[in-house]
Amino acid sequence: MSKVIKGGTIVTADRSWKADVLIEGEKIAEIGENLKGDETIDAEGAYVIPGGIDPHTHLEMPFMGTTAAETFESGTFAAAAGGTTMLVDFCLPGEDGSLLNAIDDWDRKSRDQICTDISYHMAITGWNESIFNEMEAVVKERGINTFKHFMAYKGALMVEDDEMFASFKRCAELGALPLVHAENGDIVQELQQKYLAEGITGPEGHAYSRPPEVEGEAANRAIMIADAAGTPLYIVHVSCEQAHEAIRRARQKGMRVYGEPLIQHLTLDETEYFDKDWQYAARRVMSPPFRSKDHQASLWAGLSSGSLQVVATDHAAFTDKQKQMGLDNFTTIPNGTGGLEERMAMLWTKGVETGRLTPEEFVAATSSNIAKILNIYPMKGGINVGGDADVVVWDPTISREIAVSTQKSIIDYNVFEGMTVTAQPRYTLSRGEVVWAYGQNSQPQPGRGKFVRRPAFASASQAVSKWKSLNTPRKIERNPLNIPSGV
């Protein structure tokens, strides 16, 4: 059974052109004019873009004494409704510390629920010989080529510099890519105590205790450690000029450092934390916190100039009730906000519709760049013959107001509530199957999604390894006659 997506304008990261897309089974079979298939999908007046890839989600994540409420089923369906056909979730080791057991655990949770494709990043939350050994199996047997390091959440997920250095070196050996949450966890903890002692217990204390400098310092530190370890580096949820500046500077020096701003940081600002309504402000508590408009401008400039490459969501959705765990103390409000369903529409509306981004840059930031970084391009992240038919018919004429009453996420609010977006998917296809059709009462199809294995040694990691081995410090051989005999 073939399908042809007809009459649209294909937009990829490097060009746009009018053509039909023929899909046979799960793959794109042909791109061209006047193609015919058993079924026709109407793309007249719309763009045909690669399905979005959100590389940063936390579905059903145990965190801060509770578990993120968004399930793999509701999360992947919300993603599909918003044009995202693959997400990469963070797999956290449990109490036994085993990486492989954690993956089994994540598989158990996700397998029968996922409506679209997923993959995992593996978190390194401590360091010992068994983690060193397991990392090899994570990469070679489980198909995970990324390891995440938290420089914050002291006493919970945070790792120290020596642990990070050891893990980064292991990543370099295995051809895997280290990721970091860059915030100085020691300073955050001190600042939290300071503001609590001053009687600032509400959500505004969350923003005060995590200033941009704390993020900038950690970003610089992680970049230095990655350079010393001889590996590229990916910095998640870049929220401020200080961290962006560190990335820009590193890239100018030829280092391979990637930066990922979130749609929330691009479109929501710090005034949200000063709202008089506690619940409103608590819903927006996430790390790093929202920043001022100047920082937002820096992030947008990074996307258009290429110093930042990927827009993600860090979707970690907690209900109002869960947020109330921190009623008397902002440090116990579960950190996280949603955005999986809104990422693409918000980025289009605030980016493409305002002229900050071209449609091609939009595609690069929502799918192609991350597919290359994760080493799954051209299977994902493009409109390519032979590639997976993860395709979205993106309609720039359907405008809608974001509302909790119509969202697919199962939490009880939406941080973008009331905002109007001016585009959204007419159809979302995941490996050739329609998983979302606008106005047609689409339902979740749990269990149809697949786990995507990602091979190690992406070309950037090979290049850094080659460069480092050619430029490594070497012993200078000297004629003993030229060495003083000493006294």
Ligand SMILES: NC(=O)NCCC(=O)O
């Ligand atoms: N970002 C956030 O506040 N929550 C999820 C965990 C993390 O990514 O730091």
Ligand SMILES: [Zn+2]
């Ligand atoms: Zn984080």
Ligand SMILES: [Zn+2]
């Ligand atoms: Zn996160």
